[in-house]
Amino acid sequence: MAVEDDIRAIVAEYAKLDVPMDEVTDTTDLFDAGMTSHSSVNLMLALEERFDFEFPDQLLRRSTFASVSAIKTNILSVLGEGTDGT
Template sequence: MNDTIRSILKEHGRLAVDVGAIADDADLYQAGMTSHASVNLMLALEGAFDVEFPDRMLRRRVFESISSIRAAIEELTGGA
């Protein structure tokens, strides 16, 4: 799942650094992801994983690292 997240991040995150060099728990906002980019990332993740983030997950910290994104998606897909 992390690979899929990374490839979506590469396309939509507009990071200032190479996604391949980012640790799973690295802060994506620190790596240059803007608010607008996080929105595009959210929408692309919803499409790729066929989920819809509920309002309670529309939080800055949910999208702040690859690990936090993975945790949110796992919760929505029942840990699949």
């Protein structure tokens, strides 16, 4: 499964959005879609578990978790370019 599919599955389970996932595009603002600060913690922990890493303190910013696309970019930046997450 591709990184993006994994991220979308985790967002669907942990972000507690007010909208169905099929309405969430790669650039949909997840906070605007209903994700709370506490839900973003669960999202962060689930992503760390799935991809076996820990978000460094410098990535603890709203923009890191603002969209599926942003999450993917930041995970790949930590794991290294070219990681396919499989």
